[in-house]
Amino acid sequence: MDAYLKNIKEWALVAQAVRRFRTADPSVVVGPGDDAAVIRGPKELYGLLTVDMLVESVHFKKGEDLRRVGYKAVAVSVSDIAAMGGEPRFALVSAGLPRKDLARRAQALFAGLGQCARRYGVSVIGGDINRSDRLVIDVFMTGEVKKKNLVLRSGAKDGDTIFVSGPLGGSQRSGRHLFFVPRVKEARFLVKNFKVNAMMDLSDGLGMDLSRLCEASRLGAEIFEDDIPRNPGVKTMAAALGDGEDYELLFTLAPAQARRLSAYSAGRFHFYPIGRMTTAFKGVRICTRGGLLKKLPPPKFRHF
Amino acid sequence: MDAYLKNIKEWALVAQAVRRFRTADPSVVVGPGDDAAVIRGPKELYGLLTVDMLVESVHFKKGEDLRRVGYKAVAVSVSDIAAMGGEPRFALVSAGLPRKDLARRAQALFAGLGQCARRYGVSVIGGDINRSDRLVIDVFMTGEVKKKNLVLRSGAKDGDTIFVSGPLGGSQRSGRHLFFVPRVKEARFLVKNFKVNAMMDLSDGLGMDLSRLCEASRLGAEIFEDDIPRNPGVKTMAAALGDGEDYELLFTLAPAQARRLSAYSAGRFHFYPIGRMTTAFKGVRICTRGGLLKKLPPPKFRHF
Numbered sequence: 001m002d003a004y005l006k007n008i009k010e011w012a013l014v015a016q017a018v019r020r021f022r023t024a025d026p027s028v029v030v031g032p033g034d035d036a037a038v039i040r041g042p043k044e045l046y047g048l049l050t051v052d053m054l055v056e057s058v059h060f061k062k063g064e065d066l067r068r069v070g071y072k073a074v075a076v077s078v079s080d081i082a083a084m085g086g087e088p089r090f091a092l093v094s095a096g097l098p099r100k101d102l103a104r105r106a107q108a109l110f111a112g113l114g115q116c117a118r119r120y121g122v123s124v125i126g127g128d129i130n131r132s133d134r135l136v137i138d139v140f141m142t143g144e145v146k147k148k149n150l151v152l153r154s155g156a157k158d159g160d161t162i163f164v165s166g167p168l169g170g171s172q173r174s175g176r177h178l179f180f181v182p183r184v185k186e187a188r189f190l191v192k193n194f195k196v197n198a199m200m201d202l203s204d205g206l207g208m209d210l211s212r213l214c215e216a217s218r219l220g221a222e223i224f225e226d227d228i229p230r231n232p233g234v235k236t237m238a239a240a241l242g243d244g245e246d247y248e249l250l251f252t253l254a255p256a257q258a259r260r261l262s263a264y265s266a267g268r269f270h271f272y273p274i275g276r277m278t279t280a281f282k283g284v285r286i287c288t289r290g291g292l293l294k295k296l297p298p299p300k301f302r303h304f
Numbered sequence: 305m306d307a308y309l310k311n312i313k314e315w316a317l318v319a320q321a322v323r324r325f326r327t328a329d330p331s332v333v334v335g336p337g338d339d340a341a342v343i344r345g346p347k348e349l350y351g352l353l354t355v356d357m358l359v360e361s362v363h364f365k366k367g368e369d370l371r372r373v374g375y376k377a378v379a380v381s382v383s384d385i386a387a388m389g390g391e392p393r394f395a396l397v398s399a400g401l402p403r404k405d406l407a408r409r410a411q412a413l414f415a416g417l418g419q420c421a422r423r424y425g426v427s428v429i430g431g432d433i434n435r436s437d438r439l440v441i442d443v444f445m446t447g448e449v450k451k452k453n454l455v456l457r458s459g460a461k462d463g464d465t466i467f468v469s470g471p472l473g474g475s476q477r478s479g480r481h482l483f484f485v486p487r488v489k490e491a492r493f494l495v496k497n498f499k500v501n502a503m504m505d506l507s508d509g510l511g512m513d514l515s516r517l518c519e520a521s522r523l524g525a526e527i528f529e530d531d532i533p534r535n536p537g538v539k540t541m542a543a544a545l546g547d548g549e550d551y552e553l554l555f556t557l558a559p560a561q562a563r564r565l566s567a568y569s570a571g572r573f574h575f576y577p578i579g580r581m582t583t584a585f586k587g588v589r590i591c592t593r594g595g596l597l598k599k600l601p602p603p604k605f606r607h608f
Contacts, residue, residue: 021418023427028394037429039394042346049429051444053398055436089331090343094357094398094442114325123327125341125353132359133438138398140355140444 033216034152035080035200036143046150048143050080056135060178066105068178069137070112076203077141078120079182079247083201084152085191086145088122088184093139096132109137120184149191151251156198156217160277161258165249165269168206168241169234176231177245186249186269194261199251206274207241207296209250210284214277223275224287237286241296252277337520338456339384339504340447350454352447354384360439364482370409372482373441374416380507381445382424383486383551387505388456389495390449392426392488397443400436413441424488453495455555460502460521464581465562469553469573472510472545473538480535481549490553490573498565503555510578511545511600513554514588518581527579528591541590545600556581 023031029046030038036050052073056062060069074091081088093113097106106129117124122141165186171177183201190196198217202209206228214221230240253261261271275287284296327335333350334342340354356377360366364373378395385392397417401410410433421428426445469490475481487505494500502521506513510532518525534544557565565575579591588600 021414021421021428023429025427028427028429031427031429032431037394037396039429049394049396049444049446051396051398051430051432051442053400053432053434053442055400055434055440057437058400058435090341090353092341092353092355092444094355094444096357096359096362096440110325117325123329123332123335124325125327125332125335125343126355127336128355128357128442130357130359131362132440133361134436136359136400136436136440138355138357138432138442140353140396142353142446 030152034154035083036086038084038150041144044147045144046147048081048084048086048145049140050077050143051138051140052076052080053136053138064178066108067112067115070109071116072178073137073139074113074116074120074122075180075182076247077139078116078122078184079201079203081141081143082182082184082187083199083249084143084145085149085187085196085199086143088120088141088143090142091117091122091124091139093124093127093137094130095127095138096130096134096136098133098135099131105135120182151191151196151199152216153198153200153213154216156213156219156252156277157254158219158277158279160197160252160254161273162210162221162223162250162252162275162277163258163261163271163273164202164206164229165271166246167229167231168202168246168248169239169243170231171243171245174231174233180245180247182247183249189269190249190251193264194253194257197252197254199249202246202248202250203244205242205244205246206250207284208244211296213250214283217277219277219279220281221275221277221284222287222293223284225289227272227274229272334456338458339387340390342388342454345448348451349448350451352385352388352390352449353444354381354447355442355444356380356384357440357442368482370412371416371419374413375420376482377441377443378417378420378424378426379484379486380551381443382420382426382488383505383507385445385447386486386488386491387503387553388447388449389453389491389500389503390447392424392445392447394446395421395426395428395443397428397431397441398434399431399442400434400438400440402437402439403435409439424486455495455500455503456520457502457504457517458520460517460523460556460581461558462523462581462583464501464556464558465577466514466525466527466554466556466579466581467562467565467575467577468506468510468533469575470550471533471535472506472550472552473543473547474535475547475549478535478537484549484551486551487553493573494553494555497568498557498561501556501558503553506550506552506554507548509546509548509550510554511588512548515600517554517556518587521581523581523583524585525579525581525588526591526597527588529593531576531578533576
């Protein structure tokens with residue numbers, strides 16, 4: 001078997017092992033599988049919990065500026081909380097740090113981490129620091145969301161317009177994956193003013209993440225190649241769909257809400273309608289210039 | 305400078321960088337520095353948050369049974385929550401997994417993890433799985449504690465009797481560090497029936513951890529060599545004090561409460577009085593057989 005495919009298959013087995021954790025606890029509103037777990041909270045609130053690990057040589061290069069790595073480690077979790085319609089609150093930070101040049105590297109890492117935490121109103125209230133050959137940083141974040149504002153990836157409806165919050169692709173090449181702006185303001189604006197049916201953040205690329213949204217919502221999606229916004233220098237549709245680490249919002253609105261958004265948001269934020277949800281098929285199809293439909297392969301595994 | 309000392313000094317600098325995170329958020333009751341962070345909760349409850357990372361070749365051997373590693377990864381956090389007087393609730397699990405033999409190793413790891421989670425009533429509700437050269441597993445746990453039951457390490461009073469919940473030393477040699485029983489029942493019994501002034505779990509050894517409790521409570525501690533319970537095969541006092549990973553409870557009670565505990569707990573649990581808190585000096589002194597006092601060096605850094 002092809003080594004790559006074998007590996008994908010193995011990851012699928014890991015995902016399976018993980019899914020067995022599903023719980024019967026009535027306090028758990030949403031378990032593994034969305035941007036964050038949702039638990040019952042006091043009064044009109046839900047609690048949100050998410051975690052993101054960054055590993056040296058996998059998520060960032062060995063010589064990378066650790067300020068940026070620290071910033072990103074917090075920003076990815078902030079993005080997850082925002083994509084649920086929530087506000088981030090507390091973080092705990094685990095780090096495995098190599099001995100070499102420890103103090104200087106830790107200082108840079110924590111400086112970046114603190115900068116991002118302050119910017120988004122996150123209090124870092126604990127953690128665990130360890131020795132490790134390779135640098136690894138893991139940020140746990142809690143958040144809260146008003147019950148009426150909670151948006152899952154499973155809520156998309158037939159006929160919904162699909163939007164993204166910004167241009168896609170080229171994030172790693174341009175370095176943007178290390179200093180992106182989590183779409184907290186945009187998400188806040190959306191859940192406050194619209195009935196958002198489904199939302200998630202784009203971490204693995206529109207192709208894979210929209211497939212996940214479809215799967216969670218038990219619908220298909222048809223997107224229009226010409227409508228997908230690309231970052232400067234992103235020449236192919238494959239790159240816009242597959243590069244990943246965009247950290248833009250992907251969300252769906254009923255058509256009437258979608259029309260209202262186009263009128264409402266002009267000038268303040270820009271949201272791009274890229275297609276619509278459908279019951280006609282499963283998975284994601286791309287409408288090309290020639291009007292032809294291209295099918296995307298089913299999603300690979302990443303989170304649980 | 306000696307490489308070891310230089311490294312300790314560097315870790316102290318890391319600790320310093322981390323302490324800068326202290327927050328002004330009024331929802332934070334206790335930030336970094338105790339077994340778990342404490343946040344305001346609904347009604348008569350506080351929320352507890354803790355995280356513990358295990359790194360291959362640092363916290364466990366490369367060829368170790370991953371069921372046990374998974375079990376331990378959850379158990380250390382359960383122990384932290386118990387040491388605050390609380391009950392564990394939810395966990396999120398991050399893992400960095402090497403590609404080699406991925407599916408089998410992940411299955412073993414998650415089996416152990418699930419076993420421990422079920423045993424202590426913890427719901428695993430999310431996580432993040434990544435590739436990594438070295439296996440690393442990081443468990444984030446939430447818990448809750450009735451306000452009146454919260455016990456910090458800073459609450460010890462002059463004259464308090466110091467207790468441990470079991471014999472010490474030899475945990476790594478015997479393998480017990482991988483399948484220890486977090487003292488949840490003992491902690492529950494204590495906070496329900498006694499006024500516990502200070503409590504923490506023993507992760508780095510009595511010597512270092514009692515020094516931390518002293519520092520947090522701004523007191524000294526005098527412990528009696530003959531009273532310190534040792535595990536079978538633990539021949540020296542240095543091993544009992546320094547081996548670490550005992551995961552027993554260390555706690556203090558006012559003398560009258562201490563006398564009541566000795567009478568009350570007979571037969572059910574066994575708690576060992578080992579000394580007393582004092583204002584006469586700072587740090588930890590050990591009363592040897594000859595009646596002489598030995599001073600322990602100040603604590604090293606681990607958690608934040």
